[in-house]
Amino acid sequence: MGVSGCGKSTLGAALAAHWRVPFYEGDDYHPPTNIERMQRGQPLEDCHRLPWLHNLREIIQKHLDQKSSAVISCSGLKRIYRELLGRESNLWYLWLDLPQPLLSTRLQNRHGHFMPASLLHSQLATLEAPTPDEQFLQLDASQPTPLMLARIDQLLKPVGSPL
Numbered sequence: 260m261g262v263s264g265c266g267k268s269t270l271g272a273a274l275a276a277h278w279r280v281p282f283y284e285g286d287d288y289h290p291p292t293n294i295e296r297m298q299r300g301q302p303l304e305d306c307h308r309l310p311w312l313h314n315l316r317e318i319i320q321k322h323l324d325q326k327s328s329a330v331i332s333c334s335g336l337k338r339i340y341r342e343l344l345g346r347e348s349n350l351w352y353l354w355l356d357l358p359q360p361l362l363s364t365r366l367q368n369r370h371g372h373f374m375p376a377s378l379l380h381s382q383l384a385t386l387e388a389p390t391p392d393e394q395f396l397q398l399d400a401s402q403p404t405p406l407m408l409a410r411i412d413q414l415l416k417p418v419g420s421p422l
Contacts, residue, residue, distance in 0.1 A: 260335030
């Protein structure tokens, strides 16, 4: 979880490969109207995010029912979004935290993504940091991916994995 440009897709794909579990790119589950809205530089409101979050919750529920692991990238900006996605004991949120100047640089250098750098401010304004009663691991997203993977491995193991 985290704002656009923090590295969710990069770390998510690396973690899924490392754990040998499926990776779901959360952006692929946005309704086309959400993508068009963001491309126009319009931030998403709760009403726009709800169908997307429900799509991701279905994936999570499928893996919970099968007692299998997966990695899903999702901004999860608000507590209510994370509650909708789930609070099961074996569901963890990895919060990729990064200072705003580095986020801006990453977004300005990113090409081919529908999310323009101009929407970063609205995402930062929407972000509600996880609280101690939520099951999350805060990661310094300025670190190299292998260091973040090692930190995750220290605390978490995927369900049904030989790791």
